[in-house]
Amino acid sequence: MKQHLGRQSGVQTVEVSLIDGKVDVTPKEDGQIDPAQLLKATYDSGVTAAEMDMTARGKIVKDSSGGLALQVAPKQSFVLTANELSKELEALAGTQTMVTVRGQLYKKPTGKKKADPSAPLKLLILEVQKKE
Amino acid sequence: MNTRRLALLALLVSIASTAAQAQIKHIEMRVEGMT
Numbered sequence: 001m002k003q004h005l006g007r008q009s010g011v012q013t014v015e016v017s018l019i020d021g022k023v024d025v026t027p028k029e030d031g032q033i034d035p036a037q038l039l040k041a042t043y044d045s046g047v048t049a050a051e052m053d054m055t056a057r058g059k060i061v062k063d064s065s066g067g068l069a070l071q072v073a074p075k076q077s078f079v080l081t082a083n084e085l086s087k088e089l090e091a092l093a094g095t096q097t098m099v100t101v102r103g104q105l106y107k108k109p110t111g112k113k114k115a116d117p118s119a120p121l122k123l124l125i126l127e128v129q130k131k132e
Numbered sequence: 133m134n135t136r137r138l139a140l141l142a143l144l145v146s147i148a149s150t151a152a153q154a155q156i157k158h159i160e161m162r163v164e165g166m167t
Contacts (some may be wrong), residue, residue, distance in 0.1 A: 051161065054158070
């Protein structure tokens with residue numbers, strides 16, 4: 001799996017901990033990494049992703065449907081799942097303020113629901129680390 | 133003198149723009165079924 005993920009575009013390093021099933025992916029400084037592609041590559045390598053968290057820096061924007069999104073590259077943004085923290089960031093929408101957040105992009109559905117790796121990833125903000 | 137100032141300004145702008153870059157900094161996954 002480490003090699004499989006390491007081959008994905010924009011990936012600098014992959015650290016795998018067999019003991020706790022943790023996989024740390026460090027993106028290249030100037031590379032554009034696609035979390036959905038990483039999730040797919042994980043499935044393709046024969047393991048099940050239970051959870052995916054991301055730390056990212058970007059601008060808060062409003063998407064075409066009026067919802068909030070975190071824009072991390074000119075052509076890459078993640079729609080925010082509404083919660084208390086996303087409400088706090090609403091005032092920053094459309095401004096030049098950069099925010100660094102940690103959030104959950106994917107969590108394996110509970111029960112018998114089947115995961116759909118092709119579904120668009122939404123970011124549930126867990127922590128706002130910086131506003132600048 | 134002006135050339136040196138311009139070079140310094142260009143360097144500072146370059147540093148500032150790199151620092152202001154939006155990007156994914158880190159991704160962490162928890163996986164199941166790994167052997």
